[in-house]
Amino acid sequence: MSGFLALVRRDLALSLRIGGGASFALVFFLMIVTLTPFAIGPDLNLLSRIAPAILWIGAVLATLIGLDRLFQADAEDGTLDLLKAGRLPLEGVVLAKCLAHWLTTGLPLALAAPLFGLLLAMEPAGMAAAALSLLVGTPALTFIGAVGAALTAGIRRGGVLIAIMALPLMIPVLIFGVAACNAAVGGTIPFATPLAILGALTLIFAVIGVIGSAAGLRQVD
């Protein structure tokens, strides 16, 4: 357990200090939220209707940031070999690194969502729902992306490849995330239904993602 916590602390420190990219995801998220109205036009009614979609697409794309270095940096400087030889199982290593990635990517996005929702003229109920759905759903995005990151850890130019591999698998999370936001501000289904499925997806992908990533890391030399 101490090894797990130490690894989380190390990854957090690395991404928060100079050379890390903890703030990139949030800034990128803001960029997408800002760009979309320029493409669509300043119609507030339309924007408030599609705001959940904008926030969720922004979150999906922002999650990809930092994934390309999630395991690659460790594979390059030999840390990965030490982690493999260590007492903490490789699945534990993956879980720790995913947790650190989510704390610097998914969590800030979820917390900032109400604020960015203001720009898109969301209703207060919608903002709360967006924040809650992102809080529940973004871990799943990190776990899916981790598989792609593990498979490309030994490759020089893995960044775009991660996006190509992970994005199709993120579709279910996107569907239920947006559905939860929409359910909160009206519609026929209760808010809890898509949110519960979103939670289930996070749990399923926690298992698949961790096992898949560990298997992927084992085949990296």
Add this chain to the structure above:
Amino acid sequence: MTIINQLANPTRFMSLSGKLLPWIAGLSAMCFAIGFYGAWFSAPADYQQGETIRIMYIHVPAAWLAMFFYTLMTASAIGALVWRHPLAEVAQKAAAPIGASFALICLITGALWGRPMWGTYWVWDARLTSMLVLLLIYLAIMALWRTIDEPTQAGRAVSILTLVGFVNIPIIKFSVDWWNTLHQPASVFRMDGPTIHPSMLWPLLICAVAFSLFSICLHLIGMRTEIMRRRVRTLTILAADQADRTIPAGAMRSAAE
């Protein structure tokens, strides 16, 4: 298991597949002739859809095969990961472009069929969307194959991605269905009636057999090509190694021999 092990020997596979290939190809051509005759001349035009129903005889087998080849890739991926068998890797690699092609054929024929029937080339129907996502997953797998140059390492990485994708496909299917019913209360497209009339069913089944045999041919050819490509690669590496040892540094002219 012993039979599979014997057949899985690449040399034996090469000789056996070489002998079988012309027979399967001939059988496939025969089935195509019968099936297409049935589809074009003997099967009646649909009372609602008219002559466009004949697209079905290509569209439906393509959809089946697109899913079949993903299943085949998954079985091969397990073979490659658990038993580390090179032939399983080869089968997996050869299956990806074929499955992707059938998914694409299914989407294109579906679009051509949709234009006269629904008045548009594309609707975000649950089935169309699922097939599109399947195509995207195929493309991702092919992209990963093309990125890692060491065949065994590429095989393991792709196997993991294939298995993760296989677990995900039911989840994607479920969510797309859910999303679709949420957005489109009345489905645009429903198969007419619970069953297909026998006069349409038998050409469809024969066409499906023909396409399956044809795709098995393509798969065997793809596997044979890949085995030969790997042999060439190994021989090239050996030759380069030999040249490195016999020729002093600076004189590299015969390295390509």
